[in-house]
Amino acid sequence: MSFEKLSLVYFSPTGTTRRTVQNIATGIALPLQEIDRTAVSSRKQPHHFSSKDLVVIALPVYGGRLPGISTEFFAGITADKTPAAIVAVYGNRHYDDALIELKNCAIAAGFMPIAAGAFLGEHSYSSKVAANRPDADDATAGNGFGARFLQKAQTLASATMDASGLVDVPGHFPYEKPVVNSGITPVANDNCIDCHTCVEGCPTDAIDRQNPRLTDKDKCISCCYCVKVCPNDARHMDDPRILATVNRLETLFMTRREPEIFI
Ligand SMILES: Cc1cc2nc3c(=O)[nH]c(=O)nc-3n(C[C@H](O)[C@H](O)[C@H](O)COP(=O)(O)O)c2cc1C
Ligand code: SF4
Ligand code: SF4
Numbered sequence: 001m002s003f004e005k006l007s008l009v010y011f012s013p014t015g016t017t018r019r020t021v022q023n024i025a026t027g028i029a030l031p032l033q034e035i036d037r038t039a040v041s042s043r044k045q046p047h048h049f050s051s052k053d054l055v056v057i058a059l060p061v062y063g064g065r066l067p068g069i070s071t072e073f074f075a076g077i078t079a080d081k082t083p084a085a086i087v088a089v090y091g092n093r094h095y096d097d098a099l100i101e102l103k104n105c106a107i108a109a110g111f112m113p114i115a116a117g118a119f120l121g122e123h124s125y126s127s128k129v130a131a132n133r134p135d136a137d138d139a140t141a142g143n144g145f146g147a148r149f150l151q152k153a154q155t156l157a158s159a160t161m162d163a164s165g166l167v168d169v170p171g172h173f174p175y176e177k178p179v180v181n182s183g184i185t186p187v188a189n190d191n192c193i194d195c196h197t198c199v200e201g202c203p204t205d206a207i208d209r210q211n212p213r214l215t216d217k218d219k220c221i222s223c224c225y226c227v228k229v230c231p232n233d234a235r236h237m238d239d240p241r242i243l244a245t246v247n248r249l250e251t252l253f254m255t256r257r258e259p260e261i262f263i
Contacts, residue, residue, distance in 0.1 A: 013223035016121025027146025058087035063180035064096025079110035091123030100197025191234035198226035
């Protein structure tokens with residue numbers, strides 16, 4: 001069976017998940033559609049996929065789970081037994097129950113998750129942990145994963161697409177950890193020049209338009225986009241709990257982990 005197009009559906013505040021799925025797409029020679037559901041407005045758009053589509057669905061790992069916005073991410077997305085590759089991108093600690101949660105969400109939306117990958121991205125909280133990843137080796141792994149996903153989809157489609165093709169992934173159900181909802185926001189200092197870059201790119205519209213030094217702690221998901229993007233180094237995570245986490249990550253989780261593929 002031939003597929004008509006490949007869609008990349010992802011959430012990626014600091015860009016590593018986006019780069020990972022773009023690497024995967026290099027292994028799949030089909031017309032490409034990117035559906036970036038990082039912005040609030042993009043998560044309100046409905047999308048439907050048929051059995052002629054191939055889809056890669058990817059989110060970062062937050063606290064061993066999917067980010068809390070994953071409910072919004074999947075709202076309005078429907079599929080009709082569409083073969084999907086599910087991808088969790090994590091910052092060199094672990095992905096814990098995120099892949100199995102992603103599998104369950106994808107099935108609930110109507111997808112057939114037939115391939116899965118846990119890939120590495122530079123940690124949102126520390127540029128020293130999984131620094132500069134995905135790198136060239138991750139790109140090669142992504143390309144190979146894409147090719148194997150396409151091959152499996154073609155093999156299954158020529159028979160019947162049924163539950164026997166679903167991929168097995170590690171993880172617990174019921175999930176062992178709660179969804180991360182720390183209420184910890186970055187703080188802005190006097191370096192802020194009101195350029196609004198952080199306001200425009202915040203994935204939850206948590207930063208005040210009139211005064212970007214103010215952040216709504218009920219909306220903020222601690223994604224660190226604003227910290228990384230600020231051109232004037234005006235936003236920082238200085239909460240002691242985050243600093244302790246960074247210290248732990250930079251002490252215990254520096255040994256390079258490699259992508260894991262499940263097919
Ligand atoms: C709130 C939060 C929680 C995170 N929890 C984990 C985790 O449990 N395990 C891990 O290895 N990385 C964790 N990370 C790191 C991200 O999964 C990783 O940096 C990912 O590449 C970010 O994706 P993005 O660039 O698409 O935003 C966390 C990051 C954030 C912001
Ligand atoms: S990106 Fe930095 S300088 Fe620009 S508005 Fe935000 S905090 Fe201020
Ligand atoms: S305010 Fe919070 S949610 Fe918005 S970009 Fe900054 S860390 Fe992410």
